[in-house]
Structure formats: C-alpha cells, structure tokens
Amino acid sequence: MKNIAIIGFGVTGQATLRYFLEQAKNNNVSDSPDGIYKISVFDSKTESDFEDVSKEIDKYKTEGVEFNFEKTDFVEDEFDLIMVSPGVPLNLPVLLRAKEKNIPIKNDITLFIENWRNIGAGKIVGVTGSNGKTTIVNLLYKYLQDSQIDSIMAGNIGNSPLDILGGFKNKTDNESDVIVVLELSSFQLEAFQPEHYLDVCLISNLSSNHLDRYNGNMQKYADAKMNGIDPQKTDVVLCADDDGIKKYVLPKIKNKKVSLISFETAIDQVGQKGIYMDSENDLVSKDSDLTKKVFTRINDRRLLGIHNLYNIAMVYGVLDFLDVDLKNDETIRNFKGLEHRIEFVRELDSVKYINDSKSSSPTATKVAIESLTKEKNIILILGGNDKGMNFEVLIEPVSDFVEKIILLPGDIDKKIIKTLSEIVEIEKVDNLVGAVKLAREIAPKKGFVLLSPAATSFKLYKNYEERGEHFKNLIKGL
The missing domain is CATH 3.40.50.720 (NAD(P)-binding Rossmann-like Domain)
Known part of the structure; x- marks a missing residue:
C-alpha cells in the first residue's frame, strides 16, 4: 500500500x-x-x-x-x-x-518530468517569466506543429502534463523525438529539485509579481524562476534588455549555452549566441561569428507591439537550440495572439473595447496600454487582489494615455489610489457590470475601453478567463 x-x-x-x-x-x-x-x-x-x-x-x-x-x-x-x-x-x-x-x-510537473525521463522521451522546454509566457508557449507550439514536429503543450496554460503521460508508457523511436513545451509559473518551479532540470529554459522577463509569496524579495522570486536550470544540461534563453533579467538573473547564470535576446545592443558587442535586431530592423540569429536573418519585414505581422516582437525573438531563440529550421516565418506573421490578452472585442460608436483580462500585473497592463494608442484616450478598468506588486510602473503610461480609471473592488484599491490619483481621475464601482456601464457613458470618440486589471480576480471570479468572458458578454450586450 x-x-x-x-x-x-x-x-x-x-x-x-x-x-x-x-x-x-x-x-x-x-x-x-x-x-x-x-x-x-x-x-x-x-x-x-x-x-x-x-x-x-x-x-x-x-x-x-x-x-x-x-x-x-x-x-x-x-x-x-x-x-x-x-x-x-x-x-x-x-x-x-x-x-x-x-x-x-x-507537484504534477516534477512527477511528469521524472516519468518522461524514465521512458526516454524527447526534450522538455520550460517557458517562464513574469509576462508573455502564454503567448510564447502557444506561438512556439504552433511553429513546431506547422513544421511537422511532434510536440505537446501543457503546464500553467490550464492542462496538466500528467494527462498525456498515458500514451507514452514505453519509449519508441518516434516518441524519443516528441518535444514537450511547458508554461511554468514560479509556484510550479518551487518544487523542482536538481533532477527536474529542463533541456531548454526561457525566462521572458522579470518584474514585481507574486511578491506576497516571497516576502517582497525579488531575488527569491527570480531564484524560483531559475529552479529548472542545470548549469551543465540546460540551454537558456533570456531577454537581455529586461531590467529584471539583468539585475536578478544574468549574474547567476553559469551555463555555457545561453542565447541572449536584445534589440538595444549592437550585434558585434553582445554575447556569442542570440537573436538581435540589425540596422535594417530585421531579426538576426547569431552563433559565434555566424549570422543569418530569421525574420524580416517585422511590421508585417498580426502580433502587434514591441513586447510581442520580443516574444517572437525569444521563440526563435528556443527553436535555434532545438535545431529547428527557422524558415517558417508565415506561422509567425499569421499568429494573431491569445484570447483575453489585448483581445479586440467590439467597436461601438467609434469606441474600441479591448479584453485584457489575462493581465494580472502592473507590468502587463503597462504593455497593454502602450500597445493601443499614442493619444490620451483610454478608459482603463482595473482592480482586484494584491500580489505585493509595485504600481509605480503605471505612472508614465497612465499619465500619457489614460483619460480615466474605473476601479473594480479588491484590496489593491488603496495602493492604486495612492499611486495614480494625482495624475488621473479614478472612480470606484461595485462590479464589472457597473464598470462597463460607466465606461460606455464616458468613453471618448475614437478611444478605447480597456479591461486590464493589473491584479488577480480570486474573490470575484474563478480565474481571468471567467472575468474576461463576463466582460466580453457585457460588451456584446451593449
């Protein structure tokens, strides 16, 4: 027993x-x-x-x-x-x-990795970071599928990898080539031991998130993100332009195989391997002295915003480590993004309604705001439960682009009011129904109503999906 x-x-x-x-x-x-x-x-x-x-x-x-x-x-x-x-x-x-x-x-991830190693199946790719994980995982998986490469997607995206183990009880030649793509949160990575290393680990960025779990200590949060990295066995992909990565991750990485993603540093001044932007604004893969363009006409894509260009570059970084042909750029160009992440819902009376319910951190909300407009014409709906995050990152984008904030119930309301009330008008409502009603009344012509809560919804909804679906249904009912 x-x-x-x-x-x-x-x-x-x-x-x-x-x-x-x-x-x-x-x-x-x-x-x-x-x-x-x-x-x-x-x-x-x-x-x-x-x-x-x-x-x-x-x-x-x-x-x-x-x-x-x-x-x-x-x-x-x-x-x-x-x-x-x-x-x-x-x-x-x-x-x-x-x-x-x-x-x-x-946890389910560590148990899966143990079983996956035991049957001698294919490589395990782990994608983590504060923001962008789900987009990267879905785009990477789509690229592998379109390239006719057997792959599995699981983890923090909503399905456990344990559910797919039943079909892989005994190793076969075909199964040894199956690539597993896992979205991993810091919570999941906490349980990792040395034997639970990843073959490829991508850390997209690092900002204050879930700090309530780490007693406000960013280094502890970063250390959890690095738990899947074995210095000898793991290939690592990092965004070298991200302040959190530069401060908390890069100083601790001792791996020989590291791919750095940078749009801010000249190719001849960076590391041995990575994805960079050249003088013609094309994405270039570098390996020692060898370079090749991997993605040209960067504005010819459906996944908009500079943050998504970084996501694309990081996907190329992983594919390079997996020795996948990097010529299938149509998959990249046609990938339109994810539900609940800067998702267009409807245009009504010259106002565009955007569902960004997945943004549960100030940094993610900052990205959403800056990707929509260059004018001060956004009605921003935010609020929810605090995860110990710093909202000062919202000061500049809110000041530049947000006309008014509609604040949902939650324990971050005092923090938001303290941080942002001097630069923008804030009005509290009782629920999302009231928020949509008010937004409809005050939204400027040719402007935006953006649900981007910058917080979790544990007390109001089961998850961000339920919150996003409620918002979309309310908008469609206007």
Whole structure:
C-alpha cells in the first residue's frame, strides 16, 4: 500500500488524482508491491465550491478516495508522498514537517518530468517569466506543429502534463523525438529539485509579481524562476534588455549555452549566441561569428507591439537550440495572439473595447496600454487582489494615455489610489457590470475601453478567463 496525499483539488489536483487512479488500475505502482494506492485529497475550500465536479467526486469516493474539505493540515507520517498544487504555499506547517522527515513533496510537473525521463522521451522546454509566457508557449507550439514536429503543450496554460503521460508508457523511436513545451509559473518551479532540470529554459522577463509569496524579495522570486536550470544540461534563453533579467538573473547564470535576446545592443558587442535586431530592423540569429536573418519585414505581422516582437525573438531563440529550421516565418506573421490578452472585442460608436483580462500585473497592463494608442484616450478598468506588486510602473503610461480609471473592488484599491490619483481621475464601482456601464457613458470618440486589471480576480471570479468572458458578454450586450 502506498499512501498519497493531494493538497489542492483545482485543475492540477484533479489531474493528479486521475493519474494515480489510472496507475493503480494498471497496477503500475513503484515501491508498492500490491499495486494499490490509498489516496486522500485535502483542500481549504468547502465541498460546495466544487459543485461543477460533484459527480466526479462522488465517483472517486466509490473508488476509495478520501476527501477532506476545509482542511490542509494532517499527520504527515501517514503518507509516503505528498502532491501539491501550484497555489499551495510550500511553507504550510504540514509540508515543513514532511520536509524535515524527508517525505517526498512533488507537484504534477516534477512527477511528469521524472516519468518522461524514465521512458526516454524527447526534450522538455520550460517557458517562464513574469509576462508573455502564454503567448510564447502557444506561438512556439504552433511553429513546431506547422513544421511537422511532434510536440505537446501543457503546464500553467490550464492542462496538466500528467494527462498525456498515458500514451507514452514505453519509449519508441518516434516518441524519443516528441518535444514537450511547458508554461511554468514560479509556484510550479518551487518544487523542482536538481533532477527536474529542463533541456531548454526561457525566462521572458522579470518584474514585481507574486511578491506576497516571497516576502517582497525579488531575488527569491527570480531564484524560483531559475529552479529548472542545470548549469551543465540546460540551454537558456533570456531577454537581455529586461531590467529584471539583468539585475536578478544574468549574474547567476553559469551555463555555457545561453542565447541572449536584445534589440538595444549592437550585434558585434553582445554575447556569442542570440537573436538581435540589425540596422535594417530585421531579426538576426547569431552563433559565434555566424549570422543569418530569421525574420524580416517585422511590421508585417498580426502580433502587434514591441513586447510581442520580443516574444517572437525569444521563440526563435528556443527553436535555434532545438535545431529547428527557422524558415517558417508565415506561422509567425499569421499568429494573431491569445484570447483575453489585448483581445479586440467590439467597436461601438467609434469606441474600441479591448479584453485584457489575462493581465494580472502592473507590468502587463503597462504593455497593454502602450500597445493601443499614442493619444490620451483610454478608459482603463482595473482592480482586484494584491500580489505585493509595485504600481509605480503605471505612472508614465497612465499619465500619457489614460483619460480615466474605473476601479473594480479588491484590496489593491488603496495602493492604486495612492499611486495614480494625482495624475488621473479614478472612480470606484461595485462590479464589472457597473464598470462597463460607466465606461460606455464616458468613453471618448475614437478611444478605447480597456479591461486590464493589473491584479488577480480570486474573490470575484474563478480565474481571468471567467472575468474576461463576463466582460466580453457585457460588451456584446451593449
């Protein structure tokens, strides 16, 4: 008998449970002679919070799974393995006690990597950073697919890689070439140990985000982002123009294979390998003394904004390490971006409504503001829950381009008012319905209404997708 505790029963916890039940069904249980798991699920939420999966919970109970809602502390000695979801802090008392007793603590990503290595399958690419992860992962995956390269996309984008392991039980020649592209948050990377290294690690940028989890310490946040890097085995892609990368990441990188992305430094003055912009504004790949253009006519693309040009360059940096032919630029040009990220919803009475619900940090909101206009004609809807972030990064773009802020409920309202009220008018509303109603009344002609909350929505919505869908439905109903 192998006893397993799963803390957190969201998307990741449910995928983890499915994985272990499938393993038990197939009697594929290492270190468990009788091939049986005893699984206990713990979550701080009430059972009624999981009404949408109540039928599944009832089914799991008949299969012997024990559910403990409104509870995340238990006797750690009763378990051989503790699985944690990304939102579960690793300083929970039960986890600290388990660590002292060398009881293994893993998450779905580390468990996947262990299994993937054991079956000898293909390379693992990890994409992390404060902003841009999802765009990069989706564009990279699309490029690989369009290049007829077998690949899998999973992680923080909403699906666990454990769900795809069932089809890869035994290595075959074809499976050894499958590339796994993982979007990784700092929370997921916290559980990484040296054996969980990535073959390629891309860190897009670094800004104050989730600092409530790291006691306001940016270096601890950066260190978590670097947890998947092995100095000898990992190829690293970094944006050398990003202040956070320059301050907190580059000084600690000892890897021999590093690709630097820079638009600000002349090619002959930078590192041995990377993607740069030449005097003709073309993207150029450099490897030692060899250079070649990889993306010309940079304005001929659907993915607009300088931030997205950096995202494109970083994708090329990863592809270069994977030895993928860099000639398929039509995939790059035609990629139109992601739902809930600077997403055009509707134009009504000469006002454009933009859904940027995915932006849960001030830096992401800054990018959204600066990508829309060169005039002061934006009605900005923001607000939500604080993650210990610094909102001073919004002072300049708000001053230049925002006519008024509509503030949603949340615990960042005081911080936003303190930081921005002297440069722009701010009006508080009770909910998103009120925000849209007010925005409709005051939006300037040929202007924009931008939902870019710069904060999480944990108390108002399940996730940014639900928040974004609500906004889009409200706009379509005007």
